[in-house]
Structures are given as C-alpha cells and as structure tokens.
Amino acid sequence: xxxxxxxxxxxxxxxxxxxxxxxxxxxxxxxxxxxxxxxxxxxxxxxxxxxxxxxxxxxxxxxxxxxxxxxxxxxxxxxxxxxxxxxxxxxxxxxxxxxxxxxxxxxxxxxxxxxxx
Amino acid sequence: xxxxxxxxxxxxxxxxxxxxxxxxxxxxxxxxxxxxxxxxxxxxxxxxxxxxxxxxxxxxxxxxxxxxxxxxxxxxxxxxxxxxxxxxxxxxxxxxxxxxxxxxxxxxxxx
Numbered sequence: 001x002x003x004x005x006x007x008x009x010x011x012x013x014x015x016x017x018x019x020x021x022x023x024x025x026x027x028x029x030x031x032x033x034x035x036x037x038x039x040x041x042x043x044x045x046x047x048x049x050x051x052x053x054x055x056x057x058x059x060x061x062x063x064x065x066x067x068x069x070x071x072x073x074x075x076x077x078x079x080x081x082x083x084x085x086x087x088x089x090x091x092x093x094x095x096x097x098x099x100x101x102x103x104x105x106x107x108x109x110x111x112x113x114x115x116x117x
Numbered sequence: 118x119x120x121x122x123x124x125x126x127x128x129x130x131x132x133x134x135x136x137x138x139x140x141x142x143x144x145x146x147x148x149x150x151x152x153x154x155x156x157x158x159x160x161x162x163x164x165x166x167x168x169x170x171x172x173x174x175x176x177x178x179x180x181x182x183x184x185x186x187x188x189x190x191x192x193x194x195x196x197x198x199x200x201x202x203x204x205x206x207x208x209x210x211x212x213x214x215x216x217x218x219x220x221x222x223x224x225x226x227x228x
Contacts, residue, residue: 043161043204048213048215091161097215102166104163105166107163
C-alpha cells in the first residue's frame with residue numbers, strides 16, 4: 001500500500017487566495033483526519049470523517065476553512081481566503097475505526113507545508 | 118487538565134545513554150496506548166503500541182500503569198538517530214474512539 005498520500009507537498013500563496021489541500025487515505029480505512037501543526041500550538045485536530053461523513057469539525061478555526069470527503073478515497077481541505085496565520089503543516093491521517101484485531105492507530109501522510117505571504 | 122500530558126523536554130543525552138519518558142492520561146477508560154515518533158519536518162509515525170503487560174522492541178521498552186494512569190518509554194543505548202520528538206497517544210473508549218495526542222517530548226542525542 002502506498003500509505004496516505006497528500007498533495008501538494010509545499011504550497012506558497014498570497015494572502016487572500018484560495019488554497020486546496022488534497023488527501024488520499026489508505027484503502028480500506030474508514031476514518032480520515034485533518035490536522036494542523038505549528039511550533040506554537042502543536043498538533044491540532046481540525047476535522048474528522050467516518051465513512052465519508054464529517055463527525056466533528058469543532059477544531060476548524062473559522063468559516064474560512066472547509067473540508068469535504070466526496071468518496072472513500074479522497075478528501076480536500078480548503079482555505080478561502082487564506083491568511084498569513086494559516087501558515088503551518090497540514091497533515092491528513094487515516095485509520096480503521098473502531099480498530100479490528102490489532103490497533104495500529106493512525107497512519108499519517110507526509111503533510112502539506114503551507115506558507116501564506 | 119490536558120487529556121494527555123508529557124514533559125516537553127528537551128532531554129539532552131550522550132550516545133549510549135539510557136533515557137526514559139513518562140506520560141500521564143486523564144481518562145481511566147482509555148483503551149489503547151501508543152508511542153509515536155516525529156522527526157523534524159516529518160509526519161508522526163507509530164513507534165510502538167503499549168500493552169498492559171509491557172512490551173519491548175529492540176532497544177525500546179514501553180510500560181503501562183493503569184492504576185496510576187501513566188505510560189513510559191525507555192530507550193537503551195541511545196543512538197544519534199533517536200533524536201526526535203516522542204508523542205504519547207491514547208485512544209478514547211467513548212464515541213468514535215479517536216486518538217488523543219500529547220504535545221511530545223523532544224530528545225536530543227549528542228556524540
């Protein structure tokens with residue numbers, strides 16, 4: 001399996017522009033998570049989906065952020081309009097929830113490093 | 118109180134040293150426990166699960182104390198490549214049983 005695949009790896013954009021981050025979870029996983037990580041705030045859970053349905057979006061900072069999961073193999077996180085304070089690394093993770101047999105936790109993608117100037 | 122608490126460090130140790138990290142969790146009904154490792158500018162990766170009886174993987178030993186609600190990670194014979202941030206992770210036993218991540222303990226192994 002190729003693991004969790006995120007794109008792009010790096011994104012530099014100007015303030016006010018729309019940014020779309022993409023994630024392909026591991027095949028067979030039914031839960032998908034979007035995290036943001038900064039030095040100041042650490043790893044923050046933004047939103048998670050179970051069977052393509054958003055379960056908890058209480059971590060989404062504000063209305064500028066939105067996430068979708070149109071099918072089991074694809075999710076997007078969109079920021080519109082972007083602001084410099086959105087600069088961070090955005091990770092997508094997937095898992096089988098609840099775990100069956102051995103619990104392997106979450107598998108993370110390699111992240112998207114977003115810089116908003 | 119945070120659900121999962123760790124000493125942020127950094128722990129500075131020489132090569133070959135033994136180092137131990139502790140972590141406490143607040144939810145007594147938590148069901149699964151893990152240590153993740155995160156290298157600088159990389160994603161967190163599962164290092165090892167933590168079982169009730171304790172478990173070992175090479176130079177790494179994990180222990181769980183349910184009565185006191187703490188988890189430990191012992192690294193023997195530290196290598197330069199062990200330098201990373203170690204995240205303590207707990208799976209909640211309620212709702213959708215999501216994982217709760219600690220903020221991490223940074224380890225620096227020097228020559």
